[in-house]
Amino acid sequence: xxKIIVFVxxxxxxxxxxxxxxxxxxxxxxxxxxxxxxGEGAANLTLAAARTIALEGTQYSPDALAGDIAxxxxxxxxxxxxxxxxGTGRDLAPRVAALLDSxxxxxxxxxxxxGDAIAFTRPTLAGKLIANVKSTGTAVATLRRNCFEAPxxxxxxxxxxxxxxxxxxxxxxxxxxxxxxLDVSEAPxxxxxxxxxxxxxxxxxxxxxxxxxxxxxxGASRAVVDAGWRPHSEQVGQTGKTVAPQLYFAIxxxxxxxxxxxxxxxxxxxxxxKDPDAAIFKLADxxxxxxxxxxxxxxxxAVKGAVSGA
Amino acid sequence: xxxxxxIKRVPATETQPKIAPDGKAMDPALAEYMLSFxxxxxxxxxxxxxxxxxxxxxxxxxxxxxxxxxxxxxxxRGADKGSLxxxxxxxxxxxxxxxxxxxxxxxxxxxxxxxxxxxxxDRDNAAVGxxxxxxxxxxxxxxxxxxxxxxxxxxxxxxxxxxxxxxxxDLPAVITxxxxxxxxxxxxxxxxxxxxxxxxxxxxxxxxxxxxxxxSVELPPARPEGRMIGEGTDAIPAxxxxxxxxxxxx
Numbered sequence: 239x240x241k242i243i244v245f246v247x248x249x250x251x252x253x254x255x256x257x258x259x260x261x262x263x264x265x266x267x268x269x270x271x272x273x274x275x276x277g278e279g280a281a282n283l284t285l286a287a288a289r290t291i292a293l294e295g296t297q298y299s300p301d302a303l304a305g306d307i308a309x310x311x312x313x314x315x316x317x318x319x320x321x322x323x324x325g326t327g328r329d330l331a332p333r334v335a336a337l338l339d340s341x342x343x344x345x346x347x348x349x350x351x352x353g354d355a356i357a358f359t360r361p362t363l364a365g366k367l368i369a370n371v372k373s374t375g376t377a378v379a380t381l382r383r384n385c386f387e388a389p390x391x392x393x394x395x396x397x398x399x400x401x402x403x404x405x406x407x408x409x410x411x412x413x414x415x416x417x418x419x420l421d422v423s424e425a426p427x428x429x430x431x432x433x434x435x436x437x438x439x440x441x442x443x444x445x446x447x448x449x450x451x452x453x454x455x456x457g458a459s460r461a462v463v464d465a466g467w468r469p470h471s472e473q474v475g476q477t478g479k480t481v482a483p484q485l486y487f488a489i490x491x492x493x494x495x496x497x498x499x500x501x502x503x504x505x506x507x508x509x510x511x512k513d514p515d516a517a518i519f520k521l522a523d524x525x526x527x528x529x530x531x532x533x534x535x536x537x538x539x540a541v542k543g544a545v546s547g548a
Numbered sequence: 549x550x551x552x553x554x555i556k557r558v559p560a561t562e563t564q565p566k567i568a569p570d571g572k573a574m575d576p577a578l579a580e581y582m583l584s585f586x587x588x589x590x591x592x593x594x595x596x597x598x599x600x601x602x603x604x605x606x607x608x609x610x611x612x613x614x615x616x617x618x619x620x621x622x623x624x625r626g627a628d629k630g631s632l633x634x635x636x637x638x639x640x641x642x643x644x645x646x647x648x649x650x651x652x653x654x655x656x657x658x659x660x661x662x663x664x665x666x667x668x669x670d671r672d673n674a675a676v677g678x679x680x681x682x683x684x685x686x687x688x689x690x691x692x693x694x695x696x697x698x699x700x701x702x703x704x705x706x707x708x709x710x711x712x713x714x715x716x717x718d719l720p721a722v723i724t725x726x727x728x729x730x731x732x733x734x735x736x737x738x739x740x741x742x743x744x745x746x747x748x749x750x751x752x753x754x755x756x757x758x759x760x761x762x763x764s765v766e767l768p769p770a771r772p773e774g775r776m777i778g779e780g781t782d783a784i785p786a787x788x789x790x791x792x793x794x795x796x797x798x
Contacts, residue, residue: 300688301687304682325710326708326710329678329691332673332674332677333679333682333688335643335675336682337682339644340759341642341758342644342673342675342679344672345673352763363574364669364672365768366563366564367765368765368766368767369765370762370766371760371761371762373760374759374761375759406718407687407688407689407717408715408716409713410703410716412710413711413714415712421709423709469728470726471707476669477586477669477727478727485795495561495562495564496561496562506797507774514776522774523775523795524774524777524790526777526780526784526787527776529780532781533783533784536781544788
């Protein structure tokens with residue numbers, strides 16, 4: 239049976255959703271799953287895995303942590319290492335791969351057993367191509383959010399191991415994001431605006447619609463980010479974030495190929511645009527032709543009613 | 549300071565890829581190429597580092613002979629010289645092979661700091677920077693949006709789901725560059741003229757065997773055709789009804 243190491247990101251003893259999904263992906267392959275986690279609270283994790291190894295340390299260093307994960311993978315004779323495709327997971331996995339002298343497959347959307355190996359499906363060229371690949375060494379991969387079933391919490395026994403203190407780069411501070419706003423890469427609903435919003439001030443209407451849902455993030459097209467209307471952290475597309483929410487609103491966005499690449503795997507896409515011939519309508523499940531500035535306030539009111547169950 | 553910017557020749561953003569006859573790659577003959585978007589940011593940071601600390605910037609790539617075009621672009625923007633690891637099959641190399649070849653050349657060049665784009669916009673792995681640093685035994689901070697280098701000491705900020713993370717480290721280091729770190733400059737006419745006289749050294753890299761086996765490459769499934777709900781605010785009730793009972797996302 240194959241053995242897979244899954245690095246689980248956690249905060250105060252609670253695993254993040256993307257990491258739990260990675261545990262589910264590993265379990266779906268019928269492998270023995272060994273969870274590895276780091277930091278305060280890791281010893282309190284109750285995971286769906288055969289075992290959990292909690293790395294005890296107070297200082298975070300990506301190079302030291304990658305060394306610990308690779309060391310465990312070697313000691314366990316694991317044939318794969320999975321991380322969630324998060325800012326942390328995507329940073330760590332290639333380091334682990336190099337330490338295991340294997341390639342790294344980032345942001346995979348599916349896994350499947352392929353003989354003794356694991357076949358990974360991953361989008362390339364910002365989703366314009368889908369590649370199916372496997373490693374002839376250790377299979378090191380990061381797994382995209384919302385692509386794998388997360389198991390219920392389990393009862394894996396936790397063993398504690400000291401984390402390496404051999405640092406090269408050391409985390410000195412984390413400044414919380416302002417307002418605790420949902421990030422486009424995490425939100426189940428995204429409301430994105432483009433040039434059709436006409437003025438940066440009009441993004442208030444986008445923010446209002448997002449707020450009406452309660453669990454939506456604000457997104458933006460490259461055009462308005464480049465114009466300085468919105469921060470890069472909100473940019474969806476080839477040079478921004480690739481997202482796949484349950485519901486995506488493209489408002490005043492024409493549907494340039496580089497934007498579409500970042501959001502076309504969304505479950506449901508709604509487009510609102512003045513131009514009935516806009517490319518975005520070819521992609522959208524539902525389209526409304528009209529001036530976003532007129533439609534948005536009424537839509538926001540209607541959503542408020544719908545969400546509150548009225 | 550001896551500075552290297554790692555760059556990559558990638559299909560132009562507007563490329564609509566076609567599958568190669570063997571079904572295992574994008575047909576490379578059909579694409580227009582350009583300098584990868586994030587590499588422009590890496591090059592800009594390399595040039596700014598040189599402007600602050602003195603030294604020399606080398607634009608380094610593993611690519612085909614034609615990649616001299618992307619290197620010239622870097623030279624025109626302000627890099628001092630180019631280093632092309634010539635490899636006609638560059639687009640088939642996996643990140644391990646690429647990282648090893650680049651790491652060996654970074655050592656040969658005697659670099660103290662290496663800038664990479666956070667990811668190349670073809671394979672989108674965002675892996676070569678960290679892998680190269682690991683093979684070199686250097687510090688590495690990824691997705692950097694703010695960087696300060698003071699002698700051999702450096703601090704860098706990156707954004708993750710947790711917030712803005714600050715890291716401190718010593719050189720030598722690999723920095724992978726995210727949008728927001730700087731505003732890349734364009735090549736002026738003077739730069740383009742000067743670039744013609746700058747040296748590009750071509751060499752044959754030692755290449756480790758690929759450990760990635762491509763099973764297949766395919767185009768993503770097309771989305772089912774959607775429908776136009778209507779015009780203006782009148783269409784809102786029908787939209788909400790469709791989201792609620794048809795798409796079941798409300």
